[in-house]
Amino acid sequence: MGPANNNQNKTQNERWTELAALAQEGDSRAFSTLLKDIVPFIRSVLSGTLSNQDWIDDITQDVLISVHKSLHTYSPDRPFRPWMTAIISFRRTDHLRKYYRNRQDKHTSLGDKEFLAGHVTNVDIAGELKDVEAALGKLPEKQRKVFTMLKIEGYSAKEIANEMGMSVSAVKVSAHRAMKKLKQDLG
């Protein structure tokens, strides 16, 4: 980072500190300017670790609300950025925790065009994905569940074994058989 950038950051930090101090006194215009100013920064921090644009938007909004709620804890004799970065990191973790806690409830069809547009890089292969979905549908229920949890939802073999009351090796064998059948089905 060059001296010009350092200067720019320092100016930005000082500006945010001043705006936050004014906001604490009830200056809504300063607060509005502060929130508008920090949105690109929040987005850039989140973009470094998240690729889902909807998540970035949701967390950015959560951070703005959190800044409003916790403004009284900010001390103008400290730089504004570390205070805000702590909130960004907290809200990101909170969002991911909620997402992973509920991930077993999140099911979607590979025919869902909106989902594909948001999560699949090459939407043109959506037809092939539908074939995969059809092949998965032909598997015995237990095998399909094991395969889906292990290969699609990202659970570990141990977690699946606990969930389904199987041994870890039985889970691995079941997933292997499912994979073999899918290969045969899909050529």
Next chain:
Amino acid sequence: MKTMSKATGNNKDMDDLIAKLAGQLEPVKRFPHPLKLALIWLGIVAIYMGFVIAILGVRADIATQLQSSEYLFEIALSLSLSLSAGFAVLWLCIPDMRGQKWMIMPPIVLLLALMVWIALRTTFDTFHIPQNFWNHCSSESLLFAVVPSISIFLLSWKGKTTHHWLLPFMTALAVGGMGYAGLRATCLSEDLGHILMYHTAPYFIFAFLATLLGQRLYRW
């Protein structure tokens, strides 16, 4: 094109939210400096501990115990654990801890030191675990915990922590360390089984419950 219109929509949502938040803004009273809160807590706890010890009575052999470097070391360890954890709580209730993240380390190191100390005693001293789960020391351990836990909760509650698990855990260390020292100053027993069962275990249970409950109470 669709993405562009979605982005425009999101920007509009963001602008609406900012306008709404700015519209709701009122002057805020700044959260006091954590050191000020820590000193208030320390004052409350010192008075309360003095009061409880006066009611329960200092152990009869205190003069002898004060000659023992082991006893003094143990009391100093538990009090410093309590104070460092209590101070950490009041910094933890601010999002960036005012840049003092190192404050998390001393209570953890002191807790480990106290655990190692107790573990070492189990290897040198003979002891037996009591059969009864409840003893007058169990209720006294609760008595020592009441005001320190309520006061630290009230002082930290208006903050906005970004450490939901750590803050209640530190609260439990602050309360537990103080209670442990209090019990060692009032209870005559030097039996390690008694100390583990009635002076230490209640605070481990308290730590477990406080951490579970605290992460809900401090959510914002």
